[in-house]
Amino acid sequence: xxxxxxxxxxxxIATLSAACGLAFAAPADDPEVARLAQRVTxxxxxxxxxxxxxxxxxxARQAIDAVRQARSRDRQWALRIxxxxxxxxxxxxxxxxxxxxxxRLDRERSELLxxxxxxxxxxARAEAERLRVQAQIQAEEAERLRQAADQEALARQEAEGLxxxxxxxxxxxxxxxxxxxxxxxxxxxxxxxxxxxxxxPAKPKPKKK
Numbered sequence: 001x002x003x004x005x006x007x008x009x010x011x012x013i014a015t016l017s018a019a020c021g022l023a024f025a026a027p028a029d030d031p032e033v034a035r036l037a038q039r040v041t042x043x044x045x046x047x048x049x050x051x052x053x054x055x056x057x058x059x060a061r062q063a064i065d066a067v068r069q070a071r072s073r074d075r076q077w078a079l080r081i082x083x084x085x086x087x088x089x090x091x092x093x094x095x096x097x098x099x100x101x102x103x104r105l106d107r108e109r110s111e112l113l114x115x116x117x118x119x120x121x122x123x124a125r126a127e128a129e130r131l132r133v134q135a136q137i138q139a140e141e142a143e144r145l146r147q148a149a150d151q152e153a154l155a156r157q158e159a160e161g162l163x164x165x166x167x168x169x170x171x172x173x174x175x176x177x178x179x180x181x182x183x184x185x186x187x188x189x190x191x192x193x194x195x196x197x198x199x200x201p202a203k204p205k206p207k208k209k
Contacts, residue, residue, distance in 0.1 A: 036060070036083060060085040060089045
């Protein structure tokens with residue numbers, strides 16, 4: 001027999017026992033028995049406790065019935081047993097209710113932990129994505145700066161090459177001009193030298209005899 005079937009059977013027996021107890025209700029001058037019966041009824045009236053302590057409630061009902069049926073000399077002892085069994089039913093019911101609450105809180109805690117872990121994972125993924133995008137932006141910026149530096153270096157090399165060409169051309173022109181000037185000066189000196197030399201006298205022609 002499964003646990004659920006046993007619980008259902010015990011609940012049915014407890015309900016039947018309660019009905020029988022109503023049929024043999026304690027007289028009005030027996031407040032102790034009435035008090036015990038009310039304590040059991042209070043447990044059964046709680047919808048949250050209906051599934052708990054069924055066996056203990058059944059034994060408590062049976063003990064209360066035994067008090068009603070006990071002879072005078074046995075009544076005090078039967079009353080003590082009934083009180084103990086009612087107390088046991090109350091303790092078991094409260095314990096099982098508390099355990100159910102603990103289980104519910106444990107499930108809720110587990111769900112909260114799972115949700116917190118999921119949120120932490122989402123935050124971690126978002127942070128990783130943010131860092132990835134930031135690193136990509138920095139890499140693109142570094143590449144742009146490198147290309148700009150390369151272009152600047154190339155432009156500087158081209159400018160320096162142009163300046164070198166211009167300087168070489170100017171130097172060549174200057175050398176050519178100096179060479180022309182030197183040539184002109186040389187020629188001018190030659191001309192001046194020739195003009196300052198006196199002409200040689202002509203030899204006299206011999207006389208004819």
